[in-house]
Amino acid sequence: MNGRALAGRLLPVWAVLVALLLGMVPVGLAGVNPAAAYEEILRGALADVYGFATTLVKTTPLLFAGLGIAVALRAGLVNIGAEGQIYMGGLAAAVVGLSVHGLPSVVHVPLALLAAGAAGGVWALVPALLKVGRGVSEVITTLLMNYVAIYLVSFLAGGPLMEPGAPYPYSRPLDAAAQLPVIIPATDAHAGILLALALAGFLHLIFGYTAVGFRVRMAGANPAAAAYAGVRVHATLVAAMVASGALAGLGGASEVMGLKHRLFDAFSPGYGYDAIIVAFLGAGQPLAVVATAFFFGALRSGADTMQRSLGFPSRSSSRFRGSPCCSSPPAWPCRDGSSAGRGDGRRSPRRCRPPWPQG
Amino acid sequence: MTPRGPETAPGALPSVDILRMEGITKRFGPVLANDRVTLAVRRGTVHALLGENGAGKTTLMNILFGLHAPDEGRVLLRGRPVEIRSTREAIRRRIGMIHQQFTLVPPLTVAENIVLGLPPRRGVFLDLRRVEREIESLSRAYGLDVDPRLPVWALPVGMQQRVEILKALYRRADLLILDEPTSVLTPAESEALFAIIRRLVAEGHSVVFISHKLEEVMRISDTITVLRHGRVVDTVRTADTTPAELARMMVGRDVVLRLFKGPPRAGGPALEVDDLHAVGDRGLPALRGVTFTVARGEILGIAGVDGNGQAELAEVIAGLRRPTAGRIRIDGRDVATPAGRRAVADRLAYIPADRGRFGVILDFTIAENLALKAFHRPPFSRGPVLDRSRIIDHARALAERFDIRMNSVLQPVRQLSGGNQQKVVLAREMSGEPVLIVAVQPSRGLDVGASEYVLRTILEQRDRGAGVLYISMELDEVLGLSDRVAVLYGGEIMGIVRPGDARLEDISLMMAGSLRTAQTAAPAQ
Numbered sequence: 103m104n105g106r107a108l109a110g111r112l113l114p115v116w117a118v119l120v121a122l123l124l125g126m127v128p129v130g131l132a133g134v135n136p137a138a139a140y141e142e143i144l145r146g147a148l149a150d151v152y153g154f155a156t157t158l159v160k161t162t163p164l165l166f167a168g169l170g171i172a173v174a175l176r177a178g179l180v181n182i183g184a185e186g187q188i189y190m191g192g193l194a195a196a197v198v199g200l201s202v203h204g205l206p207s208v209v210h211v212p213l214a215l216l217a218a219g220a221a222g223g224v225w226a227l228v229p230a231l232l233k234v235g236r237g238v239s240e241v242i243t244t245l246l247m248n249y250v251a252i253y254l255v256s257f258l259a260g261g262p263l264m265e266p267g268a269p270y271p272y273s274r275p276l277d278a279a280a281q282l283p284v285i286i287p288a289t290d291a292h293a294g295i296l297l298a299l300a301l302a303g304f305l306h307l308i309f310g311y312t313a314v315g316f317r318v319r320m321a322g323a324n325p326a327a328a329a330y331a332g333v334r335v336h337a338t339l340v341a342a343m344v345a346s347g348a349l350a351g352l353g354g355a356s357e358v359m360g361l362k363h364r365l366f367d368a369f370s371p372g373y374g375y376d377a378i379i380v381a382f383l384g385a386g387q388p389l390a391v392v393a394t395a396f397f398f399g400a401l402r403s404g405a406d407t408m409q410r411s412l413g414f415p416s417r418s419s420s421r422f423r424g425s426p427c428c429s430s431p432p433a434w435p436c437r438d439g440s441s442a443g444r445g446d447g448r449r450s451p452r453r454c455r456p457p458w459p460q461g
Numbered sequence: 462m463t464p465r466g467p468e469t470a471p472g473a474l475p476s477v478d479i480l481r482m483e484g485i486t487k488r489f490g491p492v493l494a495n496d497r498v499t500l501a502v503r504r505g506t507v508h509a510l511l512g513e514n515g516a517g518k519t520t521l522m523n524i525l526f527g528l529h530a531p532d533e534g535r536v537l538l539r540g541r542p543v544e545i546r547s548t549r550e551a552i553r554r555r556i557g558m559i560h561q562q563f564t565l566v567p568p569l570t571v572a573e574n575i576v577l578g579l580p581p582r583r584g585v586f587l588d589l590r591r592v593e594r595e596i597e598s599l600s601r602a603y604g605l606d607v608d609p610r611l612p613v614w615a616l617p618v619g620m621q622q623r624v625e626i627l628k629a630l631y632r633r634a635d636l637l638i639l640d641e642p643t644s645v646l647t648p649a650e651s652e653a654l655f656a657i658i659r660r661l662v663a664e665g666h667s668v669v670f671i672s673h674k675l676e677e678v679m680r681i682s683d684t685i686t687v688l689r690h691g692r693v694v695d696t697v698r699t700a701d702t703t704p705a706e707l708a709r710m711m712v713g714r715d716v717v718l719r720l721f722k723g724p725p726r727a728g729g730p731a732l733e734v735d736d737l738h739a740v741g742d743r744g745l746p747a748l749r750g751v752t753f754t755v756a757r758g759e760i761l762g763i764a765g766v767d768g769n770g771q772a773e774l775a776e777v778i779a780g781l782r783r784p785t786a787g788r789i790r791i792d793g794r795d796v797a798t799p800a801g802r803r804a805v806a807d808r809l810a811y812i813p814a815d816r817g818r819f820g821v822i823l824d825f826t827i828a829e830n831l832a833l834k835a836f837h838r839p840p841f842s843r844g845p846v847l848d849r850s851r852i853i854d855h856a857r858a859l860a861e862r863f864d865i866r867m868n869s870v871l872q873p874v875r876q877l878s879g880g881n882q883q884k885v886v887l888a889r890e891m892s893g894e895p896v897l898i899v900a901v902q903p904s905r906g907l908d909v910g911a912s913e914y915v916l917r918t919i920l921e922q923r924d925r926g927a928g929v930l931y932i933s934m935e936l937d938e939v940l941g942l943s944d945r946v947a948v949l950y951g952g953e954i955m956g957i958v959r960p961g962d963a964r965l966e967d968i969s970l971m972m973a974g975s976l977r978t979a980q981t982a983a984p985a986q
């Protein structure tokens with residue numbers, strides 16, 4: 103391989119390095135030595151068992167959703183809706199965990215996961231059907247479905263499912279049998295990561311070694327040639343999108359069943375959006391996605407530690423994830439001058455229209 | 462002749478060679494695509510590049526156009542050594558290249574396409590009116606006859622190619638590279654292109670012309686350089702050579718340009734088409750009540766001027782376009798339903814006109830492309846699991862048999878030369894035992910040896926018992942190969958004749974839509 107080709111293949115690595123370098127600027131402006139900040143991140147994310155456990159916790163939803171987006175990517179589809187699918191998966195798992203009692207864990211956990219996968223899958227099914235039936239771009243529809251899911255969870259966690267007397271919108275705890283076990287004692291690290299890793303391995307085999315994976319890749323790379331070769335392109339695209347949503351939905355379930363043990367309002371801080379970067383940097387390759395998800399998980403966990411130990415203003419640490427723009431849905435200033443972004447305490451449902459004409 | 466542009470430095474000797482490439486070497490991994498190639502193009506001439514598929518013609522021109530950096534060697538343009546690192550730089554040095562795949566944006570007009578990527582000349586605003594006027598006068602000067610206000614999608618391929626030429630001329634190119642320009646053109650369009658080339662050369666432009674069609678090269682070029690395995694075999698004056706000698710230089714042995722064709726032994730129907738109607742890409746009727754039968758063991762040729770429904774006919778039969786009315790039966794099975802279609806999928810071979818769109822998946826490997834239709838069955842799959850070593854072995858065998866020039870079957874097809882991409886399609890489609898073969902210009906982009914091989918394979922398939930629907934814009938080819946010929950005009954069949962029985966005049970009249978024969982020749986028994 104010559105130099106230029108090698109440089110091209112390493113493009114994602116350059117992108118990350120440049121983003122990290124750019125991240126130094128605001129850190130420096132905030133009056134902190136950037137080198138110290140990065141050192142702190144690294145220490146926070148990996149140096150001790152607690153940091154590592156936190157990194158695993160943050161990696162888990164990124165990996166589930168990243169794998170989901172990667173599956174869509176292989177079919178030539180862009181799933182911007184992982185965030186909504188995470189919420190729907192979390193919601194379904196919570197409902198199963200809250201309403202069913204008396205089952206042994208070996209039944210209850212799979213049942214809740216199944217419900218979560220189905221919910222995430224259904225959330226992706228709608229955009230998929232609009233895409234193959236009407237040619238509506240999945241980029242738009244998946245994004246729009248996010249808002250519906252986020253507000254639905256917000257409504258339920260603050261209303262019908264809310265624990266009576268709770269200070270903040272969250273539900274009662276799930277049945278103990280529906281909770282995922284902790285894998286590193288005395289930390290938050292839970293078994294969700296094991297399931298995610300197993301799925302990554304499974305998907306690697308699917309895409310590299312099976313007829314099903316070949317079919318999906320064909321439909322993604324050249325639908326016309328795939329159709330000629332006998333692939334049912336529409337069915338394949340719909341199936342890939344549903345699988346994509348189901349994987350993201352499992353990410354939501356693992357957050358609820360493994361970490362929070364309750365359904366919280368706004369329980370995902372934009373994992374579904376970071377997962378887009380995770381999947382694209384991993385070029386849709388499941389094993390590469392494991393690496394990129396871990397990288398972003400470490401940044402998230404390290405950034406939290408650094409924030410605390412260096413005394414940062416809270417929002418600026420999101421710079422370290424490389425692309426603050428994409429880790430949350432865009433917020434636009436309202437006509438009346440108030441800002442309807444995320445800054446106002448809890449996640450506000452008020453978001454105003456973007457400044458360009460719509461329609 | 463007018464003095465040449467500002468690139469000729471004052472005081473520099475006016476060089477007769479507008480271009481010299483000296484000792485150019487280019488490797489792709491283990492492949493020596495160009496091996497110490499030296500090429501000199503005289504100003505105001507047409508210089509043809511000939512060579513087998515994969516000989517290195519496109520690579521050499523891509524180097525000149527700044528798309529590849531050479532490993533060794535140097536380029537002299539207008540007598541001065543230059544290093545061309547990007548296409549932008551090539552354009553600035555007044556080189557224009559017309560690739561086989563056009564680079565136009567269909568929804569934009571001709572004028573918009575031509576100025577696309579150019580800096581606006583008056584402030585930030587684009588004076589499209591003025592551009593249109595300039596294009597019109599340029600177009601008139603070279604006999605290109607292009608209306609700058611039309612959207613590109615509404616233009617036939619031949620016109621789109623002229624837009625590409627105009628685009629280069631508008632950027633003041635005076636060295637034009639045409640990579641297999643005639644492979645996408647009808648014979649009439651090629652004639653028109655030659656007239657344009659002659660005009661360009663008369664105005665002092667220089668042209669590098671790549672083609673596999675020897676008679677074309679004999680007619681249009683002044684000088685010919687033949688490449689083989691990346692090396693220059695010889696450079697000769699066109700007036701001093703013959704097609705046979707050129708073919709020998711290209712292939713390294715004598716080429717027999719003759720096919721031995723026995724009488725057909727027609728069997729039962731392979732394809733029955735009944736009152737077929739279909740709509741084209743632009744929403745207009747493309748097929749209007751087409752009815753014919755192809756028997757097993759015969760070749761039915763479709764003759765006609767391009768754009769009379771040939772492409773749509775092939776796509777409908779291949780299942781890539783939905784007919785609006787009518788019936789298609791392949792090997793006796795109705796293929797209107799998806800289930801019927803799948804049932805015959807293995808018995809149908811299709812060689813599409815647009816291989817990049819339907820024929821191959823450019824980003825998949827050669828091995829994957831060769832297993833594209835059968836990957837889910839034994840021996841390529843065991844249960845749900847692909848047998849990669851079988852897929853690779855199968856690909857190696859086919860690559861050998863069809864002489865696909867490559868480094869490895871694990872290379873993406875995109876890296877192959879144009880002709881070798883075509884061979885991948887042929888190898889996959891022609892290696893099985895199809896009942897029906899639909900071939901649209903199957904020798905497009907193939908060198909002499911390879912096209913001869915393709916035609917031989919089609920004949921072998923016919924003699925084995927396959928029915929062949931052979932679609933080509935080249936009347937000679939259709940008449941030479943087919944057992945019966947159907948003439949398509951305006952989406953209707955004007956008549957079905959036997960090449961030996963019909964007068965050429967009548968066929969021409971049918972192609973022009975001014976003659977329709979009532980009787981239909983039946984397949985020979």
Ligand SMILES: Nc1ncnc2c1ncn2[C@@H]1O[C@H](COP(=O)(O)OP(=O)(O)OP(=O)(O)O)[C@@H](O)[C@H]1O
Pocket residue numbers: 489492493494512513514515516517518519520521866867868876877878879880881906
């Ligand atoms: N990007 C690439 N990577 C690897 N190999 C390449 C690449 N481009 C060209 N080659 C190889 O270089 C050789 C020359 O290819 P080139 O496209 O120049 O042939 P050509 O003479 O234009 O053939 P054709 O008549 O089929 O178009 C071929 O063996 C081809 O496989």
Ligand SMILES: [Mg+2]
Pocket residue numbers: 518519520640878879880
């Ligand atoms: Mg070529």
